[in-house]
Amino acid sequence: MCNLYTLAPGLDALAADFEKLGIKLRLTSPQAFDNQPLKPYVAPKGLGIFARPIDPAAPAEGLEPVVGTWGVIPFFHKGPAKAWKSATNNARSEDMLTKPTWRGIVKTNRCIIPADAFTEWTGPKGAKTKHAITRADGQRLFFAGLWADHTWEGERTESYTMVMQAAGGDDDMAPFHDRQPVVLDRDSARLWLDLSADPLAAIRPPLPGTLAFDPPEPAAA
Secondary structure (H helix, E strand, O other): OOOOEEOOOOHHHHHHHHHHOOOOEOOOOHHHHOOOOOOOEEOOOOEEEEEEEOOOOOHHHOEEEEEEEEOOOOOOOOOOHHHOOOOOOEEEHHHOOOOHHHHOHHHHOEEEEEEOEEEEEEOOOOOOEEEEEEEOOOOOEEEEEEEEEEEEOOEEEEEEEEEEEEOOOOOOOOOOOOEEEOEOOHHHHHHHHOOOOOHHHHOOOOOOOOEEEEOOOOOOO
């Protein structure tokens, strides 16, 4: 599972990278980014950026970047956002259509999460090795995500989760972990954002050689 990733600041660079994905990024509310305590390292419950369609029925018209909490606050939570304690920063792809936390928002609230790298650890407890995982071609990573909007006593919190799939066989991630984020390319990104399409159709393991690891080998258990 993914519990740490990085994203360098800079909306202009982010917009340019979304263009490479064939998607326009439109800043509909510039003030939303004013004075936001964004950090380059994003951990669960921390603030990060996700991008969602301005018009969910027409995602090709563009996405808006949103600052949100990494870890979905589900619709059934009755209380302030900070009182939600469960780990909801990862959504297993095989659970999306059935688990109450995900089955509603997967039909309406799909998004894309940009990242420069994500982190995985290998090795024995107490002496683990930290691996930074990037695209081998040096391009930005784009992950499939889901978002939610929670309001309690007038306080609004937008949040998001990263969709995870199994890693095995000849997947790059297989030696490091049995789960991996859903890395989107140009075609799968469009499919993921199309609410008329089966969300599982966009869940594909990245082609072998897509990811690079630093250090390049998993530590011995």
